[in-house]
Amino acid sequence: QPAMRINLRQNGTARLSCKALSANYTTYKWKKNGIELPNHRNSSLVLNNVQIDDSGNYTCEITNHVGTATSTIAFVEVQQFPWFFLQPKNVDEYSGNTNGA
16 A cells, blocks of 8 residues: 555656665665666656656665665556547538428
């Protein structure tokens, strides 16, 4: 069960952060659904212009010379804008009786 749930609209911005309580040299690693996010190696994770594919479980992993700790899960849900499955079409309207006369 995620400790935090973040609901965003499509094209919004998600900001996540974690902080190590150790004064020792610490490295940060962000993961989405257990898979490391390349090039995200600091205490903050900013996701700009989020899309449906950005939805998922995010965690922060911190490491120092003693070991590694993983944050609780932050569940990010991106809500999609409504869209037309069927586009509206022009409709011809006729006056008169129902039998076409």
